[in-house]
Amino acid sequence: MWMExxxxxxxxxxxxxxxxxxxxxxxxxxxxxxxDGFANFKHLNILLPPLLIRDYDGTxxxxxxxxxxxxxxxxxxxxxxxxxxxxxxxxxKTWFSDSNRTKDQIQHLFQPFVEGNSLQLYCPLQTxxxxxxxxxxxxxxxxxxxxxxxxSPGLLQKGDTIRVALRLxxxxxxxxxxxxxxxxxxxxxHRIMCIxxxxxx
Numbered sequence: 001m002w003m004e005x006x007x008x009x010x011x012x013x014x015x016x017x018x019x020x021x022x023x024x025x026x027x028x029x030x031x032x033x034x035x036d037g038f039a040n041f042k043h044l045n046i047l048l049p050p051l052l053i054r055d056y057d058g059t060x061x062x063x064x065x066x067x068x069x070x071x072x073x074x075x076x077x078x079x080x081x082x083x084x085x086x087x088x089x090x091x092x093k094t095w096f097s098d099s100n101r102t103k104d105q106i107q108h109l110f111q112p113f114v115e116g117n118s119l120q121l122y123c124p125l126q127t128x129x130x131x132x133x134x135x136x137x138x139x140x141x142x143x144x145x146x147x148x149x150x151x152s153p154g155l156l157q158k159g160d161t162i163r164v165a166l167r168l169x170x171x172x173x174x175x176x177x178x179x180x181x182x183x184x185x186x187x188x189x190h191r192i193m194c195i196x197x198x199x200x201x
Contacts, residue, residue, distance in 0.1 A: 004043070004045055004193075005043075005045060006045040006047045007034070007045065007046060007047065008046075008049075009048055009049065009076055009077065010076065012046060012076065013036075014079060014083045016034055017033070017034055017080075017084075018033045018034070018035050019031070019032065019033070019087060019091065020032065020033045020170070022094070022095045023170075026175070027173070027174075027175070028175060029170040029172045029189060030087075030088075030171040030173075031169065031170040032084075032168050032169070032171070043167055043169075045165065045167050045193065046165075047164075047165050047166075048073070048119075048165075049163065050162065050163050050198045051066060051067070051119070051161065051162065052065065052066040052159070052161050053065060053066075053161070054118055054158065056123070056153070056156045056158060058152075058153030061122050061124030061125070062120070062121075062122065062123075063156070064118050064120055065118065065119040065121065065164070066117060066118065067117045067119055068117070069117050074117060077119060078114050081112060081113060081188075085103075085106060085107055085110055086103075087171070088106055088110075089101075089103050092106070095173075096182040098181060099182055099184070101184060105184065106184075109183075109185045109186065110187070111186070111187035113187075113190070121164070121190065122190065122192070123139070123150070123192050123195075124139075125150060125151055125152070125153060126138055126149065126151055138150075139192055139193075139194065139195070141156070141194070141195045141196075141197060142194070142195070155197075156197075157200065158201070160197065160198075160200050161197075161198040162197055162198060163195070163196040164192055164194075165192070165194045165195070166191070166192055166193065167190060167192075168188055168190050169189045169191055170188075170189055171187075172189040173185070173186045174186065
């Protein structure tokens with residue numbers, strides 16, 4: 001099962017989150033790293049506390065988790081989102097030489113992952129691999145004292161409480177298909193690494 005250095009969101013220090021080397025491609029991305037003293041972690045892995053599922057659509061993979069209003073977890077996630085917006089604002093000309101957007105413009109074109117008292121994640125169902133796909137990453141869920149592959153929508157239900165181990169892969173940018181220039185739109189690309197089911201509704 002997936003085992004890697006992961007920091008509880010409560011212990012996350014925003015000042016230690018650093019942008020990695022900007023990757024130019026059809027879908028440009030700025031990887032996110034975490035530097036703590038002499039330790040430099042190339043992946044930013046976060047463990048969330050138990051959160052209630054507001055909604056889950058197994059067809060689209062959209063997972064919405066409830067954030068208790070004015071809670072420490074809600075404030076930390078919102079502060080994280082704001083720090084990443086500031087990162088893009090401060091580095092935009094380094095990553096995109098023709099970009100000179102205001103902070104308000106940057107914020108307006110951002111696809112947020114924290115909206116009100118909800119955390120928006122992507123958690124697609126997966127089918128069994130075959131042939132050359134055997135090495136494909138599969139999301140696992142700890143439920144009823146065993147690990148299960150997330151292949152059925154019944155494993156996650158609205159009203160359940162879960163704990164998510166999450167990797168923030170980086171800041172992903174939308175570019176113009178013809179010119180290749182940045183449209184100004186961007187989002188935080190993430191991957192759920194595993195889920196711990198706490199209790200059902």
